[in-house]
Amino acid sequence: MSTSVSKVVPFGSGGRIVQSACRSLSLAAAGLAALEARFEDRDFASTFLRVIGVIMQVRGRVIVTGIGKSGIVARKMTATLTSTGTPAIFLHPADAGHGDLGMITPDDVVLMLSHSGESTELGPIIQYCKRFGIPLAAMTAQPQSTVAQAADYGLLMPEIEEACPNALAPTTSTTVQMAFGDALAIALMEMRGFSADDFHKFHPNGRLGAQLVKVAELMATGDEMPMVREDASLLDATIEMTRARLGGTAVVDRNGRLIGAFTDGDLRRTVTGKQNLTEAVGRFMTKMPLAVAPDELASEALRLMHERNIMLLFVCEQGALVGALHMHDLLHAGVA
Structure with missing residues (x-):
């Protein structure tokens, strides 16, 4: 099946193509700068520290969830947390209402990603957390959204401009989410005193494992x-x-x-x-x-x-x- 587009830009305009790529990178950089600036806000920094404290204290795992592009970022965040000493697992919202909610225990904390904060697929997970007293931390850009209002710990992402010229495809927003996930994982890693020896235990194979061999x-x-x-x-x-x-x-x-x-x-x-x-x-x-x-x-x-x-x-x-x-x-x- 062929894919059609409403407008074709001639390949002759190479300068415009490069300009478009640079614009995307510039917006991504601006988004990261805005995220860094959020930590200067006392409330945001305080919430971040509380989330770190909750994750450090839970006896279970961090249940990371999200739908669409946020779900893809959530999977990457799960992998980074797990490989740096914080037990984590990804929960797909579409599977949550079909039995997978059972993977969430009272010893866990849920980390929910939703740029809009209004993804209906997240509803069952929110209800489950409220019903059983599971701590819910949420990353969203909309303070009045359903997700933000339901969260015990609301991490408000900065207002950014998407690189998509139609402002539809998640681009800058997912870059910001990804960077925040890395910041969270590294902060936890340093809090745990996660060493190169620990890294080698979790990465015994491949090039990384070889670099950590004693x-x-x-x-x-x-x-x-x-x-x-x-x-x-x-x-x-x-x-x-x-x-x-x-x-x-x-x-x-x-x-x-x-x-x-x-x-x-x-x-x-x-x-x-x-x-x-x-x-x-x-x-x-x-x-x-x-x-x-x-x-x-x-x-x-x-x-x-x-x-x-x-x-x-x-x-x-x-x-x-x-x-x-x-x-x-x-x-x-x-x-x-």
Whole structure:
């Protein structure tokens, strides 16, 4: 089925097309500025803080709901809240009256998005919240609307101009809703002290998960870790390097503390100098090599390797050698 329009603008007017795009971005920026300015209003800021307090105190979840474009924003907001430490679930208003109202418990708080505040599909959810005393927070741009009047916590969005030339398609308004959702999620995240470790628990897969992997999860340990004493011979060090296949070996003292490193490059330079392979490796090692802690981010370890132009990094805890990390292991794990 083809889509018809009432008016076709010729492609020849490229300048007008670019101008239209820039106008949309300008209106979006103005909408965000207006939203930021809302926090200067004492009542709005106070309501925002009360909503934060309610969400922090509830034993259940944040039930996020909305219809149409607001519903799409509500889904994104739900995902952001959940991934940053605030349990949340999306409730579709069309399904609410067909059994899904049962997902709302007395331990929850409902966050409702409606630009107009008059979407009839939201009625059953409002009635349910009132009947069972469920806290209802609402984001709307109309203070006299049904949603605004029913809400326990009314978050009045700023008056904005939609980018749509007909002022019909939600554009600037959804940008503002999305930004407010992010602001809410980040405020809650910081209130909870949500750390990079927590983020990794919630994002174990993909590129983000790889960036949050710790050195301890990728390093070689035990028999896989190349290690010799400083009085070991060059031949012994070479055998150890060959066994572990990491391109080098750690050199430790009698207490297992890292004091040096001996790499393939050091071996080539030693052989070129016609040294006797029975000599102690301690004479030819690189003293005080670069090391990282096991709880360091693997991405930071990779950055150090690139910065120092090295392929092998040793891992120490209070000076004691506990592991070895090769660049290939980092790249294989997707760390970048």
